[in-house]
Amino acid sequence: MIALIDIGGTQIKYGIMNTNTETARTLGSIDTATDLPDFNILDRIDIAIEHIKEDYTIRGIAISSAGVVNPTTGKIVHANPNIPNYANTSLKEILENKYNLPVSVENDVNAALLGEIYFGKHQSVSSAIMLTIGTGVGGALFLNHQIYHGYSFSAGEVGYTFLNDQNIEEVVSARALVNRVQQQTPHEKVDGFYIFKELEKGNPEIARILDDYCQQLAKAIINQVSLLNPELVILGGGIMEQTGYFEPQLTKYFNQFYTNHYASQRTTITFATLGNTAGMLGAYQHFKNQHPNK
Template structure:
């Protein structure tokens, strides 16, 4: 049975758990606060994520890491392309390079709402649907589009990101 660490990086906390390849949790949930006022926040987040991976590796043979993150995520390169006010100093952090090399594990990184939408089409309320739109409200507002089972990212990874749309009041 394969064991994959799932990590969610948000504006106020980092959440992690261990899952099998069918999405079943091993009930090893962990949560740590992020420190959005720190100047070195990107280093703090990376250090916290590395510590979580290390903690899980001490108890289990890990087969991979999946990371969902707030902000605009370049999932092809595994890096944060843009982060708003909730995570200042976070742009350019590359999880695939850092965690993959340090722990010798495959790492996938995706936007948090894109990840949630894929999760819903895999195991959740949208599991019988091939195309969905998801809107989330948390520390920020996010959106995702799944079309024929695939995330639509657009050329700059912002397709579906309603939180960055200008609002005109008439």
Template sequence: MGTTYAALDVGGTAIKYGIVNDRKQVLSSHTIDTEAHKGGAYVVQRICHLAKELSANTDVEGIAISTAGQVDVWCGSITDAGPTMPGYSDRAIITAVENATKLPVEVENDVNCVALAEHWAGSCQKTDHFVAFTLGTGIGGAIFINGALYRGHAFSAGEWGYMPINGKGFEETASINALLNQVRKALPEETIRNGEHVFQLYDQEHPLVVPLVEAFYHTIAIGIRTVDHILNPEKIVIGGGVTQRGTSFLYELTEALKNVHPTMAAKVVLATSGNQAGMLGAVYHFQAMQKAREAIRQ
């Protein structure tokens, strides 16, 4: 079984939690609602309860947490959280969970954990220079330089969603939420369930949906090309719910990239860690941070 860890992936909608070992295996996984509308203090209590439950039932080395929001990884607090997590900013996650479990705890931003998972167990193994984009409710990002995660001065590097593209924030026009809003506005008499439904209409060549999806791809391509010009990575890995479209998504995005600029040195790949990326990345981060803290103590 190897060394085991309790792992939690805390999002604005759901918390995934389970046991992960140092062999890159997710041994168990469960999901519950975050209930973020009840406030940051409640969410932290929920995290503590789940961590205690996991550590009580399994002999674990520590607690590894991936979470929404910008994270100061050294003190383990949330430096900033968006509107989907009200009252979550300034919460001291490490202190609260260590007090609850009496075990070592490490915490990292959720999109950074996606990148860490891809570097450890996914499509960017043995890749020292890459960037990650996650396309979902918003747009997140992460940066790997010289084989290490780059967090920036205030732990907020890779926040692509806030880049201005054509006069608007990137995620205002190129997230799945933005696409859903545009399609619902164009088809007010039809119930548009989710992003999968939008792409079904796109595949059926719906005359009002096709130009909206093409504009969506074009804006994503502009954002990716912008980051590619600035950082010159070896790979660009794309994660998030939209990638469930698989090779069709990759082909459509590649065509949009060609329309923006005919050549690009970076290889665009899809994330392969799936829904377990947050937990896997959190464990990889836990291992690295524990080594870093030990080196400082010596």
């Protein structure tokens, strides 16, 4: 059994992987209450591992984590302030010394892409881009059958690229869409559920905003595809679960705006299928790559 840990900005999810059958089970989650003055993320990780060890004998620990990760050393080389004192944490070394077990650490979006490739429907794919559309826009690159990390482990950070003189995440994140709808409606609580409920009702302003949003997202995808020429583009994030709407719209605008028709006809836009389990599954795949005999 391999312990699976997925470290996010608001919670740590944990589970177990049966290496004989390669089936995973989610066991629970722990909130990361970062408003506490004595908060230490390592304490929360230890709680998750100890919970797993209560019922399972583990032979390793596979971690998916927010932040910029050195995937070889397992060090968190950079992290946002929403996880205090996390940057420069030698996570792999600390946990290996404490538990006397092999440990692997991979960035959460990279892990999610590995999960979608190896445990989803895309095992035969050699190249893919993943965009996660949420509060921001995350990204990951899978090239020549492996994650491409970049010189400083920051490859795939598409949210920092520009569209219409703004960072892409200010244009095509789910937050950007909600903010735009909020400006056009007196409704006090705008979220994805409200937006698509109004679309079903035939709200013309919502339809217009969504249509323009799809045009901008298609252009953002084209920018990535033009540079890397992947076989597959995988879109993840809660709002992208509305595949019945987004799949035909994005495909239409992708083909309309991408003037390299030879490449556009050979690029597939698809959607993540593993949900919240993708990160843990990808963490296991990264562990297996690093420790093939475990």
